Amino acid sequence: MSAKEESWSSNFGFMMAMIGSAVGLGSIWRFPYMVAQSGGSAFIFIYVTMMLVVGIIGMAVETALGRNSGVDAVDSYAKIAPKSKILGYIPVLTGFLLATIYTVLGGWALSYFAQSLFFQLGNNDFEAFRVSQEPLFWQILFLFLTMLILSLGVSKGIEKYSTLMNFLLLGMILIIVFFSLQLEGAMAGVYYLFTPKFEAFKDPTIWLMATGQAFFSLSLGSGAILTYGVYVDKKSPILRSSAITAIASIVMALLMGLAIFPAVFAMGQEPNAGPGLLFVTLPLVFNKMPGGAIFAILFFAATVFAALTSSVSMIEPALRRISNQMNISRTKTTWSLFAILVVLGAPMALAPGLLSSVKILGLNLFDTMNFLIDKIMMPFNGIVTFILAGWLWKKRGIVTELLGEEKSNSAFGTFLLWLVRLIAPTLVAIAVLKPLYDYII
Ligand code: PHE
Numbered sequence: 001m002s003a004k005e006e007s008w009s010s011n012f013g014f015m016m017a018m019i020g021s022a023v024g025l026g027s028i029w030r031f032p033y034m035v036a037q038s039g040g041s042a043f044i045f046i047y048v049t050m051m052l053v054v055g056i057i058g059m060a061v062e063t064a065l066g067r068n069s070g071v072d073a074v075d076s077y078a079k080i081a082p083k084s085k086i087l088g089y090i091p092v093l094t095g096f097l098l099a100t101i102y103t104v105l106g107g108w109a110l111s112y113f114a115q116s117l118f119f120q121l122g123n124n125d126f127e128a129f130r131v132s133q134e135p136l137f138w139q140i141l142f143l144f145l146t147m148l149i150l151s152l153g154v155s156k157g158i159e160k161y162s163t164l165m166n167f168l169l170l171g172m173i174l175i176i177v178f179f180s181l182q183l184e185g186a187m188a189g190v191y192y193l194f195t196p197k198f199e200a201f202k203d204p205t206i207w208l209m210a211t212g213q214a215f216f217s218l219s220l221g222s223g224a225i226l227t228y229g230v231y232v233d234k235k236s237p238i239l240r241s242s243a244i245t246a247i248a249s250i251v252m253a254l255l256m257g258l259a260i261f262p263a264v265f266a267m268g269q270e271p272n273a274g275p276g277l278l279f280v281t282l283p284l285v286f287n288k289m290p291g292g293a294i295f296a297i298l299f300f301a302a303t304v305f306a307a308l309t310s311s312v313s314m315i316e317p318a319l320r321r322i323s324n325q326m327n328i329s330r331t332k333t334t335w336s337l338f339a340i341l342v343v344l345g346a347p348m349a350l351a352p353g354l355l356s357s358v359k360i361l362g363l364n365l366f367d368t369m370n371f372l373i374d375k376i377m378m379p380f381n382g383i384v385t386f387i388l389a390g391w392l393w394k395k396r397g398i399v400t401e402l403l404g405e406e407k408s409n410s411a412f413g414t415f416l417l418w419l420v421r422l423i424a425p426t427l428v429a430i431a432v433l434k435p436l437y438d439y440i441i
Contacts, residue, residue, distance in 0.1 A: 006154040007231040011241070013159040014232055017313070018059075018245040020162030021224050023169070024310030025105050026217035027253040028303050032260045033277040034209055040192045040271075042200030044254070046207055050214040051246050054424045058220045058382060059242035061389045061420060064401040066229020067238070072324055073226040073317045077384075081392045087384055091223035092321055094377040095314035096337075098222055100345040101369050102314060103146070106307040107138030107349065108279060113300035114138075121296050122287050126279045131353030139349040142304075143341055146311045150319060151334040154231055158312050165305035172302040173252070176259040176295055180266075183289070189262030192271065193254075204434060211431035212374065217249055219310065221378035221385070223317030230320070239402050259299070263289060278303075315341070379432040383425045390421035 008014035035043050069076035077088030111134065115121045129135070149157045180186060200206055219225055232238070260278075263285045264271050273281045282299070286292035315337060323333040347355055351366035360368040389398040399417050400408040407413055 007233065008159055009155040011233065011236050013155060013163065014228070014236060015241055015244060016163040016166055017159050017228055017309075018063075018225070018241065019166055019248045020158070020309030021219045021228065021313035022217060022245050022249040022310075023166070023252045024217075024219075024306045025102065025109070025303070026213070026310070027249060028256050028306055029105065029109075029275075029278045031213060031217065031253040032256055033274055034213055035193065035257060035261075036271040036277060037274060038200065038203075038206045038209060040197065041194050042197045042203075043206055043210060044193065044257070045196065046201065046210040047213055047253075048250055050207075050210045050427075051218070051250055053419075054211065054427050055214045055218045055220070056239075056242050056246045057416070057419050057424050058215070058385070059218050059225055059245060060239050060402055061385050061398060062220060062225035063229035063232060063238045063242060064398055065385060065389060066226040067232045067234070067236075068397070068401055069226075070230060072230060072321045073223040074321055076226045076229070077388060080388045080397075084384070084388060084392075090377065090384075091221060091226060091381045092317045094373055094381060095222040095224055095316075096318045096341075097344075097369060097377075098373050099143075099146075099311055099314045099341055100348045101366055101373070102307070102311050103139045103143045103341070103345055104135060104349045104366065106142040106146075106304065106311055107135050107140075109300055109303040109307055110142045111135070111138040112279065112283070113297070113304050116286075116293065116296035116300050119293050121283045121293070124283055126276060126283075131356070133350065133354060136346055136349040139345055140342055142307070142311070143338060143345065146308055146315065147334050147338040149308065149312050150315060151331050153330060154316075158309075158316065161312075162309045165309050169302045169305050170252075172298040173255050173259055176299055176302075177255055179291070179295065180259050180263040183263060183266035185266040186262035188265040189260075189271075190258070192261055192265065193257045208431045208434055211427060212379075215378055215382060215428070216374065217253065218246060219313055221381035222314055222373075223381075224313040226385075227317040227320050228313065375432065379428050382428050386420055386425040386428070390417065390425075 008017060065076040065080065066073065069079045073092050074085060074088035078085035111129070112121065115124060149161045151157065152160070215221060260282065261271060264281060267285045267288045269281050269284060271277070283296065286296040286299070289295060319330070319333055319337060322328060323330050348366045348369060351358070351364040356364055358365055363371060396408050396413065396417055398420055399413040402416060403410070403413055
């Protein structure tokens with residue numbers, strides 16, 4: 001089959017791929033520690049609000065732009081406004097660069113999975129591991145697994161493995177939540193997550209973190225959804241699929257909260273361990289918990305699965321663009337990109353240790369890359385897609401693509417149009433500019 005004919009095998013398969021992309025380390029690793037950093041439940045309410053207000057429409061816009069193009073992420077811009085083609089390379093680059101750091105984290109998770117399999121987690125020293133050369137090995141292995149899935153194709157690779165892994169992930173997390181809630185003292189964790197703290201609503205930083213998290217956890221601004229949109233059937237209801245994906249992603253994040261915090265509290269650990277929550281605090285919890293060794297295996301397997309189905313989606317945009325444009329087979333392109341990513345990714349894996357003296361603006365290579373992608377490139381791409389879809393797509397094109405010809409002039413259509421034109425990009429712009437402003441002032 002030529003690359004041009006690739007598509008999802010069904011609407012369900014498409015949803016699975018979208019959920020696979022969305023649910024990843026963002027929900028499993030970043031969400032819980034952000035919750036802890038911002039004092040529990042307040043963050044959750046704001047995050048859910050931002051997912052619903054900006055996330056769903058952002059996802060729908062990217063899917064619609066991709067489907068409208070039918071070619072690839074770059075073309076999804078060019079099709080709307082030929083002059084914007086050059087900007088269309090940025091999301092492709094964003095996803096690709098994100099893969100260089102995401103695979104480091106995926107590799108960490110893979111290593112923890114291996115250690116838990118051999119019941120070695122108890123001896124783990126995260127700090128020593130992080131600054132050693134070992135993460136490089138695990139990163140390459142994780143990247144290899146990602147490329148293996150990609151090499152199998154869109155429906156036979158991405159879709160099939162996303163479906164399988166989504167269900168395994170859900171099953172494993174449900175088992176962990178069930179047992180976590182049985183632990184003595186677990187309710188403290190539940191209260192911590194869900195007791196509303198209204199003062200926090202006034203704190204702008206929490207709004208900013210929540211917006212960033214909504215963006216990241218829906219894989220927006222990285223070419224992933226634009227490209228997944230290319231493979232979507234013309235009749236598929238994009239708005240509904242986007243809403244379901246966002247809700248699935250919220251549910252998974254909340255389930256993660258319910259898996260982690262009750263156990264953390266029951267085992268007398270500090271919830272606010274920052275990014276170390278998953279890799280430092282949880283192993284301690286598993287160590288103390290009855291049957292913890294088994295839970296550790298389930299948990300880190302789930303994490304690896306979730307991370308894999310996300311990392312495929314950040315590389316697919318470049319893979320699609322290159323193999324389709326240059327007429328190189330999918331297999332050849334996949335393994336060439338693998339080689340490039342090993343080279344570009346290695347410095348990221350070694351950034352905390354061997355290369356820790358290499359600093360840009362005071363940050364190591366990994367943190368610099370993360371800052372560039374998360375704080376600048378992704379929101380920038382997000383704003384560009386809103387402007388393209390809202391202002392430059394002729395004759396309410398975005399609304400027609402989302403609601404169909406007949407309903408495009410309805411009141412709901414007009415509401416959607418202004419959500420795309422004004423509300424969503426303004427919220428994202430404020431979220432980006434506010435911290436920069438604070439930094440400079
Ligand atoms: N949504 C993924 C997660 O939560 C991250 C991601 C970002 C994936 C961008 C693809 C593109 O882990």
